[in-house]
Amino acid sequence: MIHIMNERKTSPSRLRQEHMEQTRDLIMEGLIRTMASGAVTWSIPEVARESGVSVPTIYRYFRTKQELVEGLGAYVVRKAGLAAMQPPRSPQDLIAMVREMYLRAEGMSDAMKMASVSELAQEIRKESIPVRLKMIEAALAPVLPFFPEQERLYLVRMVLLLTSSALIRAFDQYLGLAGTEAADTVSWAIFALTRADSSNEGTTQLSSEGNSERDVPRTGK
Numbered sequence: 001m002i003h004i005m006n007e008r009k010t011s012p013s014r015l016r017q018e019h020m021e022q023t024r025d026l027i028m029e030g031l032i033r034t035m036a037s038g039a040v041t042w043s044i045p046e047v048a049r050e051s052g053v054s055v056p057t058i059y060r061y062f063r064t065k066q067e068l069v070e071g072l073g074a075y076v077v078r079k080a081g082l083a084a085m086q087p088p089r090s091p092q093d094l095i096a097m098v099r100e101m102y103l104r105a106e107g108m109s110d111a112m113k114m115a116s117v118s119e120l121a122q123e124i125r126k127e128s129i130p131v132r133l134k135m136i137e138a139a140l141a142p143v144l145p146f147f148p149e150q151e152r153l154y155l156v157r158m159v160l161l162l163t164s165s166a167l168i169r170a171f172d173q174y175l176g177l178a179g180t181e182a183a184d185t186v187s188w189a190i191f192a193l194t195r196a197d198s199s200n201e202g203t204t205q206l207s208s209e210g211n212s213e214r215d216v217p218r219t220g221k
Contacts, residue, residue, distance in 0.1 A: 020061075023053065023057065023061065024061055024071070024075075025075070026051045026052060026053055027047065027051045027053060027057075027058055027061060027062070027068070028071065028072060028075040029050075029051065029111075030047045030048070030049075030050035030051025030052070030053070031047050031050075031051075031068060031069075031072060032072075032111050032112055032115045033050040033111050033115075034046050034047050034050050035114075035115035035118040035120050035121060036110075036111045036112075036114035036115040036118065038114075038118065042120070044058055044059070044065060044068075047068070069120065069124060072124065073124065073128065076112070080101070080104040080105075080108075085097055085100065087135055087138065087139075088135065088138070088139035089138065089139060089141075090139060090141075090142050091139060091140060091142065091143060091190065091191070091194040093139060094136070094139040094140070094159070094163075094190065095187045095190050095191060098162070098163050098183070098186055098187065098190065099183040099184075099186075099187050101163070101168075102168060102178075102179065102182050102183035102186060103179055103180065103183055105165070105168045105178070106178045106179040113169075116165055116169075117169070125164075125165070129160070132160060132163070133156060133160060136156050136159050136160055136163070137156055140155065140156065140159065140194060143194045155193060155194070158193060159190060159193065159194075162186050162189055162190055163186075167186070168182065171185070171186075
């Protein structure tokens with residue numbers, strides 16, 4: 001009986017929370033459609049119109065345009081089903097995360113795909129690059145010591161590109177690959193790039209000085 005009474009007491013609160021989440025989602029979807037329209041500039045009233053909510057409602061949830069934009073990343077991650085994933089702590093974790101990202105991208109809505117190439121999306125990605133680089137460095141920490149210092153930088157840069165939305169689009173546009181095929185290809189590439197051992201046997205590299213060869217990981221046959 002007490003349990004039932006507690007449920008009744010918390011029910012209105014739960015309903016309010018669900019309503020707030022639904023409204024936030026409407027606003028985020030409105031922002032995505034606004035971005036997908038290709039407009040170079042946009043306003044809160046435009047987002048409100050696309051969302052089907054009032055301008056004051058948006059400002060109740062997001063005090064500024066910047067807060068609205070900052071909320072988009074978390075929304076996209078949640079909609080993609082990646083919110084529950086822990087930050088990768090090894091190359092294997094990173095590959096698993098990237099595979100999931102590529103697989104989820106296949107089911108992305110047309111509006112989301114169009115929004116991802118908008119000017120605003122490009123600005124958001126640029127701002128997120130330092131955070132992404134740190135995440136990649138942490139995931140590659142077990143293998144980075146096996147690479148010369150300069151090659152560590154090259155490796156992190158390459159993995160950043162392999163885990164980018166731009167490459168997801170490139171697989172589709174240039175090779176007609178998406179979903180599992182694209183995910184398998186990128187997984188192999190990251191695995192091949194991060195294969196190294198303390199002896200660095202069977203590896204070569206062109207030196208920037210004199211084009212001499214030094215040890216770097218080979219992908220194998």
